Amino acid sequence: MYLAMNRFQVLKDRAADFEAMWLGRDSDLPNNAGFVEFRLLKGPEHEDHILYSSHTFWESEDDFRAWTKSDSFRKAHQRANTNNAAPMTLGHPQFEGFETIQQLGND
């Protein structure tokens, strides 16, 4: 299992807009081959931002890479760019990819 994670430093006064953007989108992630699960997570609050993180689990890194080359990916990111006319975040999201080494529970 492969986890594609993005970390977003969201401006405090844009946190509600940031959540509304995610909750309001019409995601077709679940229609992509190898998709397992998506979570948007709200993390710790810092002086000038709140950390949010998006976690998408795929059956394999290859499934994730195939999605990044798909129409589904292009459309999702076009929409995000339109929504970001006024910045909601400090800089760009930080991407990190992870391979599962061990899993306990839920299997």
Added chain:
Amino acid sequence: MYLAMNRFQVLKDRAADFEAMWLGRDSDLPNNAGFVEFRLLKGPEHEDHILYSSHTFWESEDDFRAWTKSDSFRKAHQRANTNNAAPMTLGHPQFEGFETIQQLGND
């Protein structure tokens, strides 16, 4: 759902030992109230370390906090300290707690 995440900067020549420590432990996490799932994840390689991350999902932050006060927690961390006679990581793990804002799939 609450995610308790730790990020570990693991020395490159200790990565095999670090994985073996996790894979070899006899975890009783699944016996704790509110436990949902645990994953050990291997992330990107940097110049002087490899990023690993442990993700434990709990039904609520309260369940996580109760576990941190339990014998189960104390025993797990005693064992980790014993195993860490020679350091495997750069500094201490970085803890971050997250609340789930949205979930798609697997529900």
